[in-house]
Amino acid sequence: MQVTTKVSERKASTASGSPVTILSFAGDISSASKDAILNAYHGLNGSTSKILLDFTGVDYINSSGIAIIIQMLLEAQKTGSQSVGIFGLSAHFQKVFTMVGINKYAALHKDEASALAA
């Protein structure tokens, strides 16, 4: 009964012109999302240094889904060269992400424009 997660990848650049890879999620972020999210992350070019996670198309996130995001952030941190930002969360999920402390490891932005401007 769990809804699958769709992940699509696109390129953008920051206000200062450096390249950014945006992973856009759609559907639910739950325990069923593990392969979709981690495979998309592992499929990124090794030289990708700035990643943005776009939650605009996500309706439902639960703690198992948050755990997968944390696992991905952990892997990104281990590379020592990747920075990850997050945008498109509802006010409620911005609060939840802050409660569990994700904001210490990934900057939370309101939308894509402010994420790229940062």
Next chain:
Amino acid sequence: MDTIPFLPQDSLEQQVARLQALLEAARHVHSSIQVKDVLQETARILVRELELSGALFLMPGASEPVASYGDTLAPPYEGCGRFPLFSGESHQLLAELVVSMPDSGEYSLYEQDFIEGLVLQTAVALENATLHERDLEWARVQQDLDAARLLQRSLLPRAMPDIPGFSIAARSTTCYEVGGDYLDTMTLPDGTHLMVVADVAGKGLASAIVATAFRAAVRSQSGHNLSLEDLAARLSQQHWSEGGEARRRYMTALFLRLDPAQHEIEMVNAGHNPAAVSLPGGELRMIEASGPPLGMLPGMTYAAERFAFPPGARMLLYTDGLTEVFHGDEEFGQDRLVETFRNTPCPEAERVLDVLWDTLGTFSFHEPQTDDMTALAIFHLAPESLRAGDQTCMKSGSSVQVRLPSELGFEKVAMSTAASMAALMGFSEDRIEDLKTAVAEACINAIEHGNQLNSSLSVGVVLSNNDDELEVKVIDDGNGVRQSPHAPDIDRKMHGEEDPRGMGMFLIQALVDEAEWHQGPPGKSFVRLVIRLDKENQECR
């Protein structure tokens, strides 16, 4: 006799030159994505490369050539070579090449090879170009549909009539871009209100066109001071006179005239689902059809029903998209729809429509809707629900129980049930979001830990409303969940020192006013959550 290509008497240079010519020709043919350009280019290359007098392309079903080069070849193309172009997968005939013969009366083997090679390449390019044209055509149709959808949405009433003592709300959702449901309200010169809900046979664009034409007809006839019976009869006859195509798109309709001063309603039902009138004191009255759908048969007449609509009465007009919602083979049905409408205690019509849509979504497990859905709810408010500042949408002590299969994903059913209940109690949207996450986490814990993912077990959810608090008990069939109330340590998690899971319990505690876990024998273990209304910020939408 011409020289035969690729035989020893040909020099290697000659063979290479011919292959290069074919390669170059193929590159030219593939350089365009327009059907006509592809064929034109092929015809040009053939005539120039093989020094022939003319070439043209015929498309299936067209008598005139679609592209040609060189001398004009004339039907029936006697003495010309003809080469069919087939699509790669379906082997469907895409086009036919007609090309003149050399003076010798037959093609050399080299010429034959060149033509056949180029025809194969052209068929691929032609198929790509055809698909491209189809994509463009599809994009244009999609644009048209988007414009039609915007137009149709703009023709819905912008606001419901604001009548003191009444709460009126309407909603219309289509299953495709545009739909065949029609909803309208008009205030008449005598101070009464005319309201119409109609459903054109079928769905999609054709039905939407009929619905839009019907709207114009209703609006123009409504100015003629007709009785509802005459209005229905005239619209029916008018639609029937439009001819066979229109008659196949007949429509069922409800016409209603509300007289707020006299607390009275008059109605005509033309072949439509019965409208439900719930009167104070518990009486339920269904307004059944008094004639066939409009435009189906000539010379039809209809009868109006007139009835009192006192304070405390409520009425629902709906299209069959609300009853024909399925869960597997089971239909939601009229009885369930009417019962949900009557038993939702909130006096706000808009909120009750929210509850109907939520209930239907939950019933169908949020499958995409299969028909257009339109409803109009009219409430004549009872005096007690008019008193400002004393608006509770739900009586204290109400309780709702849901039993979920112990399978991940079903927590969403509990979430939407809790959200509907909290909305009825007047919780703010922020608090409802908090509650939804807490309830989902409690259900996930019950499924994963309490029931150990055993899909033969189930999870019970009991929601109770006590004065200004909503209590949610999530009961598992296993041995419960041990409370481990420590906040997740993101730093330890990030260094891989702590299981990144186990956040659910923390979130529950952070998001609700009270949370406690009880472990007991199977069926007796539960988590109890409480959220309280903040009186200052209470809202009852």
